[in-house]
Amino acid sequence: MSKEDNSINYFNKGGNQRLKNWLNEEIEHNERGEEEMADGSEDIYIGRTELAETLLEKLDEWEKE
Numbered sequence: 001m002s003k004e005d006n007s008i009n010y011f012n013k014g015g016n017q018r019l020k021n022w023l024n025e026e027i028e029h030n031e032r033g034e035e036e037m038a039d040g041s042e043d044i045y046i047g048r049t050e051l052a053e054t055l056l057e058k059l060d061e062w063e064k065e
Helices: 003-012 013-030 043-064
Strands: none
Touching: 013 043
16 A cells, blocks of 8 residues: 555544644643743744644645645
8 A cells, every 4th residue: 555545544534633633732732822931932832833723724725625
């Protein structure tokens, strides 16, 4: 079985929804508000959240194709 076949099987078995669930959990987990972290890591939380939000948007776009 090719890599492409494995990817298709993954998404046919609900992998897309599992990925979306995980991304939503990542967004929820990284909600830190406007507070500054003592170690300066607030940018990491912001970046992870922005990436998760962007990936969710892209997945929704691809599902409509």
